[in-house]
Amino acid sequence: MAQPAHKLPERDFAKLLVQHQPKLMLYFRTFVFRKSDVDDLTQEAAAKAWEQLDTYDAARPFEPWLMTIARFELLSYLRDHKRSRLVFDDAVVDQLTQTLTQMQAEQALPELDALEQCLSRVPSDDRELLRQRFELNKTGSAIAEALKLSNATVSRRLQRVYGQLLLCIRRVKREEAAR
Amino acid sequence: MTTPRPEQRLIELVVQTRLGEPDPQDVAELQSLLDDPRLCRLYLELVNVHSHLETTYTEHASDELSEQATLSDVITTLNADEAEPIHIDSSTPLTKKAYSSALSYVIEHTFTPKRIAAIAAAAVLLLGAVLTIVLLTSGEETPEVATPSDFTPFTPTPDPNRVVATVTDQVNAQWLSANGQGALPDRMLLAVNQRLTLVEGFAEITTNRGAKVLIQAPATVETTDSDNAIRLHRGKLVGRCETPSSKGFTVHAPGMDVVDLGTV
Numbered sequence: 001m002a003q004p005a006h007k008l009p010e011r012d013f014a015k016l017l018v019q020h021q022p023k024l025m026l027y028f029r030t031f032v033f034r035k036s037d038v039d040d041l042t043q044e045a046a047a048k049a050w051e052q053l054d055t056y057d058a059a060r061p062f063e064p065w066l067m068t069i070a071r072f073e074l075l076s077y078l079r080d081h082k083r084s085r086l087v088f089d090d091a092v093v094d095q096l097t098q099t100l101t102q103m104q105a106e107q108a109l110p111e112l113d114a115l116e117q118c119l120s121r122v123p124s125d126d127r128e129l130l131r132q133r134f135e136l137n138k139t140g141s142a143i144a145e146a147l148k149l150s151n152a153t154v155s156r157r158l159q160r161v162y163g164q165l166l167l168c169i170r171r172v173k174r175e176e177a178a179r
Numbered sequence: 180m181t182t183p184r185p186e187q188r189l190i191e192l193v194v195q196t197r198l199g200e201p202d203p204q205d206v207a208e209l210q211s212l213l214d215d216p217r218l219c220r221l222y223l224e225l226v227n228v229h230s231h232l233e234t235t236y237t238e239h240a241s242d243e244l245s246e247q248a249t250l251s252d253v254i255t256t257l258n259a260d261e262a263e264p265i266h267i268d269s270s271t272p273l274t275k276k277a278y279s280s281a282l283s284y285v286i287e288h289t290f291t292p293k294r295i296a297a298i299a300a301a302a303v304l305l306l307g308a309v310l311t312i313v314l315l316t317s318g319e320e321t322p323e324v325a326t327p328s329d330f331t332p333f334t335p336t337p338d339p340n341r342v343v344a345t346v347t348d349q350v351n352a353q354w355l356s357a358n359g360q361g362a363l364p365d366r367m368l369l370a371v372n373q374r375l376t377l378v379e380g381f382a383e384i385t386t387n388r389g390a391k392v393l394i395q396a397p398a399t400v401e402t403t404d405s406d407n408a409i410r411l412h413r414g415k416l417v418g419r420c421e422t423p424s425s426k427g428f429t430v431h432a433p434g435m436d437v438v439d440l441g442t443v
Contacts, residue, residue, distance in 0.1 A: 085203035134236030
């Protein structure tokens, strides 16, 4: 294989990888339900990128190159898990991929800064629910036991928080656009 | 009982499928809802919210790691992953293709049978790795030697005179140590049996013989009494054998050792 004209130093590569890691995770999260699988895919994609660094031309944008590697990792994962019925079929994956690309171009996806602003407005009970879920990485039934709630209540409250956060993020975005 | 609106049902399914082990019926229903382009957009917004929540809270948990975890907790967690190593050996003939194709390998701590087979195959390929001679430049300043007071003292006191590796690069790296969580000085020298836990970021460790490993957090690695080996307790690393003297570089990992014999 021909070597690229502009080679990227490994230190710069690691910086770019750190910068793009949330995007990688977000990409895999769109199609993969288990968090542990998302983490594995993210690490695999990062490792593959490092292995293939010699093929990257530093004169070209990094993100499309990295996301191509990520897409191959995802396709391999989806192929391996097809029989589990826990992955989307090809048509839905294609539709989601197209819509994701379009929304990224439109900058229509929720941003982390907006979420952080909105989190400060979440009532303390719900923040505890989120802490149990994400910081302590508990399942629905474990949260229910810890907070002495039913499983259905935990699920309903999380749904409400997601809905409220999304509305708040959209509002923040509109306000920023109006400035 | 009233049927929820599709938007409401979509939110329910996004939460439900990520709250524990997903149910195939929920996945199928979610898939049918995503035929609607409007719901497809809403789904992507919700997954973004979910992913950002994971990022935000994971970072928060990481910030508090050194405050909450006792040394005993950390040792118990790490020891749970360890197992007796087995040795992989191969006498596969070298091929030109193998020379040019395999320069690196990936190891992770969760070894499924499939994974072991893949790593064994990678180890075979590595027999043909092309070795390049790299002249390593040394820094002007005198680097510090890692001591137990700088790191969580998982091992007996390392001998500072028996340095076997160097932390040659770090990007956003945060390490767990006896003093909490923090960065390490540049070009930190590592003595034998020095155990390190990388909590965030990336780091490159170069053995005295010139083999390089890039580790990604979360990971725990340990130097051995050899200057051409490293032990991976948790996490994932990518290794490159970059000098002739690093031929035979070995990664000890739970359940196996992988040896890079380099060009014979």
